[in-house]
Amino acid sequence: MPDIHIHRDHDLGLVRAREIAWKWAEEAEKKFEMECTVIEGEDSDTVEFKRSGVSGELVVAADHFDLQARLGFLMGAFAGTIQGEIEKNLDALLAGGKPAAKKAAAKKATGKKGA
Numbered sequence: 679m680p681d682i683h684i685h686r687d688h689d690l691g692l693v694r695a696r697e698i699a700w701k702w703a704e705e706a707e708k709k710f711e712m713e714c715t716v717i718e719g720e721d722s723d724t725v726e727f728k729r730s731g732v733s734g735e736l737v738v739a740a741d742h743f744d745l746q747a748r749l750g751f752l753m754g755a756f757a758g759t760i761q762g763e764i765e766k767n768l769d770a771l772l773a774g775g776k777p778a779a780k781k782a783a784a785k786k787a788t789g790k791k792g793a
Contacts, residue, residue: 680754682734682747682761688772692722692740698771699725699738705767732760743768 688695696718703714703725712727725736727747734747745764749757 680749680757682745682749682757682764684743684745684761684765684768686743686768686772687741688743689741690772692738695738695740695743696723698774699723699736699743702736702768702771703727743772 690698700716703712703716706712706727707714710729710732712729712732715726717724717726722737722739725738727734727736731750731753732747734745737744745768747760747764749760753760
């Protein structure tokens, strides 16, 4: 069975990371018809997800996300596409989770480079 592993470091802290993980789980349930369960821990949470042909977990910590997914035989043919979609969704949520001051600084720096 093909496996997917995605790791993303962040500096959001556990509270904000939890919010993002819950939003990711909600989107996975709606968009991909996943069944998601959130298991809260003291230092990290685990979002378990599954549907026909796919199962896995997203570990949510104060400084990183770590996603492991196992694909069944039929879904394995689409491993690259599935991984790309998961990465796109998770990266978009992480980009939206950064503090406003960092976004403004990044825009300002980008503006200077283009000038």
